[in-house]
Amino acid sequence: MxxxxxxxxxxxxxxxxxxxxxxxxxxxxxxxxxxxxxxxxxxxxxxxxxxxxxxxxxxxxxxxxxxxxxxxxxxxxLALLPQTQPIPEGIKVKDLVAYGRSPYTGFWGRISKEDHDIITQVMQETGITELAEQLVSELSGGQRQRVWLAMTLAQDxxxxxxxxxxxxxxxxxxxxxxxxxxxxxxxxxxxxxxxxxxxxxxxxxxxxxxxxxxxxxxxxxxxxxLTQRLLKEVFSLSAQIHQDPIAKTPMCVVE
Amino acid sequence: MATRSLPFLILAMIGLLIANLMFGAVSIPFKQILAGLQTGNEHYFTIHEYRLPRTILAMLVGAMMALAGALVQGVIRNPLASPDVLGVSHGAGLAAVFYMTFFPNADISWLPAVALVGSLVAALMLWWLCGSHSSTIKLAITGVALAALYASCIDFLMLVKPLEINNALLWLTGSLWGRGWNQLAMLLPWLLLIPFALWLAKPLNLIHLGDDSAISLGIKANKLRLASLAIAVGLTASCVAICGPIGFLGLVAPHLTRKLVGGRHQILLPATMLVGAILLLLADLVARTIDPPIELPAGIMTAIIGAPYFLWLLLRTK
Structure with a gap:
């Protein structure tokens, strides 16, 4: 609801x-x-x-x-991770993740102890702890995506x-x-x-x-x-539905 | 690295403040500067009436123009943006030239007010053409087009009415020549805009991440853009009204500062003001001492540094 x-x-x-x-x-x-x-x-x-x-x-x-x-x-x-993000200049990874705490900080954006703990935790979860001091603009596309995800998660x-x-x-x-x-x-x-x-x-x-x-x-x-008919109707795709041998979930295989 | 640069910038600015009081057509030893502030001293006129207000003015105008540039670059998200690029400075220039051409006998002391109206009209024109929901790219391109339009109007007036325009020429290059306590007093109320600009530091950080992320983080993107540009127009207009359009300062200072202290606006905004003050103090010092007693306008000095910097920036921008 x-x-x-x-x-x-x-x-x-x-x-x-x-x-x-x-x-x-x-x-x-x-x-x-x-x-x-x-x-x-x-x-x-x-x-x-x-x-x-x-x-x-x-x-x-x-x-x-x-x-x-x-x-x-x-x-x-509600937190959104957009599809594409601009590459911010002169911003370190840890600073970008800290921006995720903005809805909780005061007008000057000062980070509290609790904010800091959450930032550390989401950086661990997304595997970017070792990138903390690097500039976001110097990362690869995949690394950057994880940094933005961490920022979104920091929004808690x-x-x-x-x-x-x-x-x-x-x-x-x-x-x-x-x-x-x-x-x-x-x-x-x-x-x-x-x-x-x-x-x-x-x-x-x-x-x-x-x-x-x-x-x-x-x-x-x-x-x-997921049905054969749906894939045909929505994606114009001729495909079969099989069971994923490991997860037992439906899996589509293109004909 | 970020906060460590601030003490150096402050020291550099203080050094230049002292240098600006010491050097000029006549050099005054450091020890006699304070004495020169007393009435009756042999250097009283040079220091108190001439160099002191001018030095303070250079510091404030430099800081305000740089801050205006940082605000504009912050919300336009383009390092090439500045009040010059948005046509605000040229709008002020056109209004002033228009005034001098068609009212050649009018009171010259009205010039600042006219320039102020011109820059406000230029800003409103930009807003009217782009609307409040426009993309940043559209805003920047429209601004460049309007600036070019105003510049060509100025050129046209200068060709058609060459005699009346002589007065305007010096003003148009941007100069601190002949500015004193009166002009400083006119600028003071506008300093009230600075705390409002600093208040925007946190949302400016977030708008840097794109509108989608900024909104998702609780920022009202369009309101922030309006507030930021309005403050930038106020800062630019007040400076242009007093010193004429001093080119490239609003473009170069914030960009240089971002390289120095990074992109967090809590540090970037104060540091930009220091760098702007340093650049204009330096420009005016060189302009006054390069070939005394002849003075060059400080605007020419900033253009000599700023134009190649702008081109370099343009070439390395993909």
């Missing part, structure tokens, strides 16, 4: 990309937003993170209109919104990230993530939301959602 959309239409420059979507995010789960390019999954995520204002309809957080809630208070509830919110978090990461870091998301989920976080890899979503997520042309086509557990 915490995060929901009501007849939500949202987009850019008067063109609606997400069209009249009603959605209630199931709390305490890892949710994947899936769909072909341009289907509106990132736009929907941004609307739920109040980056974009609705053209029509509303996004509710605990029954209240998202845009009516004090921005600092909301920043303690019950809801995490991630826009293609595995982009730029090599395979082992992708797997590490998905395991980290599972761990965070067990600690009680609700995680909503846009993913491209259907098998990754099926293996690590509890709930899949599939979109096409700005509408939600179907949603539910990976077992109930």
């Amino acid at each position: 915490s995060l929901s959309t009501h007849n939500l239409s949202v987009g850019y420059h008067d063109t609606a990309i997400v069209k009249q979507v009603d959605l209630t995010i199931p709390e305490g789960k890892i949710i994947a937003l899936l769909g072909p390019n341009g289907c509106g999954k990132s736009t929907l995520l941004k609307a739920m993170a109040r980056i974009l204002s609705p053209m029509d309809g509303q996004v509710h957080w605990q029954g209240q209109n998202l845009h009516g809630i004090a921005s600092k208070k909301l920043a303690q509830q 919110t019950p809801y995490l919104l991630l826009d293609e978090p595995t982009t730029y990461m090599d395979l082992s870091h992708q797997v590490e990230l998905m395991h980290l998301l599972r761990k965070l989920n067990l600690q009680g976080k609700t995680i909503i993530t846009v993913l491209h890899d259907i098998n990754q979503a099926a293996r690590y997520c509890d709930h899949l939301i599939v979109m096409k042309k700005g509408k939600i086509v179907t949603q539910g557990s990976p077992d109930s959602v």
